[in-house]
Amino acid sequence: MTTATYPVATRMKNVSSSAIRDLLKHAAEPGMISLAGGLPAPDLFDVEGLRHASAEVMRDVPIAALQYGVTAGQPDLRNALVTLMKSRGATVDAGEIVVTTGSQQGIDLMARVMLDAGDIVCIERPSYLAAIQTFALAEAKFVGVAVDDHGMDVDALEKMLDTCASMSQPKPKLIYTVATFANPSGATMSLERRKKLLQLAVKHQVFVLEDDPYGELRSRGETLPPLIAIAKTIPGAEAWCGYISTLSKILSPGFRIGWAILPAALRNYAEIAKQGMDLHTSTFTQAVAARYLESGRMAERMPSIRASYKERNEALAEALKRHLAGALTYTQPDGGMFLWAQWTDAKINSAALLKFALPEKMIFVPGEHFYADAPLTHSIRLSFATPTPVQLEEGIRRLAVAVEKMRAATNGELAHAAE
C-alpha cells in the first residue's frame, strides 16, 4: 500500500503522543511492575457496589439511562455532586455544574472556550502531561512557574504578571493548577498561596482553573479548601476561578465522569463547546454514578481507600530508603498517587534509564515529559497507585538494578540522552 501524505492541520504537527499512554502498552506485559501510570489500584474498585447500582438503574430508570440526555449532565448526578463538593468544603448549586467526560474533557473545554492560537497559558513546572498536550493542541504558548513543596511559587507568578502589566506585554489568559497532590510533583499549594493566587487573578484579571483529581486521597495532614471555596472570601475572585474534578481516581476511570464548576458565562460557552464534542457524557454511567453516590457507599469506603494509598505511599518511601538511599532527592507527598524525585547525580538521564529498566521489568515516567520546555532530564515520576506494597518494594529493587546496569554500560558516564 502506498503511504499518503495527508494535509493535516498544522496544530497536529506540534504535538506528540502521550508518553504515558505509550508506556501503558508495556505495563500489560507479563511480570512488568509499572510505577508509570496513575491508574487506580485494581483492588480498590467496588465491583459489587457498582454491579448493584447498575442493576438498580436498569430496573428503575432504564429509559433515562439509555436515552440521550442534556449537555450539562443528568440532574441526579449533578445533585449528588453538590453533596460531594460540600464534603470538600465548597457550596455550589447543581446548576453551576457541567458533567464532563472525564476531567480531561474539562481541560479541553476550557482550552476551546478561552484560547486562540498563540495565547499564553501559565502552568506549573512540572505540570500534568495531558494538560500540556491539550493546551498545545489549542496552539497555546506556555509560561512555566516553579513549584516547591508548597505548590506553585506565587511570588514568581506575581513578578511575571507585574512585568507583563508594566511592559504592556500580553498576559496569560489562563492559569492552570493542580493545587492538591499535583501530578507529577505531589506538591500541595498552601492556604496562603491559594489566597495570593486568587488575589493575583483578580488584580490581573486572569482566569485560574483548578484541576482536582487527587484531593480526596490524603494520607496525612489537614484538608485544604478548593480555590472556588476560598474565592468566596476574596472580593471579585469568584469571577476569576473555576474547578474541575473527576470520579476517575476514587470510583472508576472507565466511567469517564468528571465535572466542571465555572462562572455562568464560561459555563454557557463550555456547554456549547461540549455539544460539538460529544453532545453529553454517557447517560448510563451518569445514572450508575448517581445511584452509587446517593447510596452513601462511596463516602463509607473513602477511609479505606485513603488508608490503602497511604500504605502504598509509605511502602514506596520505605523501598526508596532501602534500595536507593541517597540516590534521589524528594519530598514524600501527603497524598495523591505520585512521588516526584530527582537523581542526586544529575548526569542520570531518566529517559535513558528507562531503557535499562524495561528489561528488568519495571517502568516509570521520565520527568522530562512533564515540561512544556527546558525539561529537567534527571527528574522521575514514580506512581505508587497501582502496585501493591510488595510490588513497590520489588519495583524499586529493579530500578536500583537498572541504575547499576546503566552505570556499568556507560562506564559511569550517564549523560547519554535517550535516542
Ligand SMILES: Cc1ncc(COP(=O)(O)O)c(C=O)c1O
Ligand atoms: C491532573 C490530572 N487531571 C486530569 C486527569 C484526567 O482524568 P480523567 O480520567 O478524569 O479524565 C488526570 C489523570 O491522570 C490528572 O492526573
